[in-house]
Amino acid sequence: MNWLKKIMSGRYGGDQLSLALLILSTLLTLIAQWARLPLLGLLSYVFIGIALYRMFSRDIGKRSMENYKFCMLLSPVYDWIRKFQSRSKDAKTHKYFKCPTCNIKLRVPRGKGKILITCPKCNTQFTKRT
Ligand SMILES: [Zn+2]
Structure with a gap:
């Protein structure tokens, strides 16, 4: 695993936005397979490419800001899920x-x-x- 450390040193790595892009890409691939839409399958590669570009990027400040904006965009969804969980727990x-x-x-x-x-x-x- 030392080689991986060497490759990733000084690079941004994974975060929530990259994970979301990978999940989106996987879902698009599955939908493309199921619906037999090859163009949708190609689009999934774009999202994988963006995720990999972000992970290997050395511009850590810019990637952090993108992830921060993504998390802020999703924070109402997280709040709603958290509220729903706590409510259903003591319903x-x-x-x-x-x-x-x-x-x-x-x-x-x-x-x-x-x-x-x-x-x-x-x-x-x-x-x-x-
Ligand atoms: Zn009141």
């Missing part, structure tokens, strides 16, 4: 409500009957059945 024990005044989401325990909920942000009180 049996907690219930979520929106404050009618400031619209923030409030988490309250399930199975407590009709309770008076006080918003911690604006102190609005409303009654809900849990």
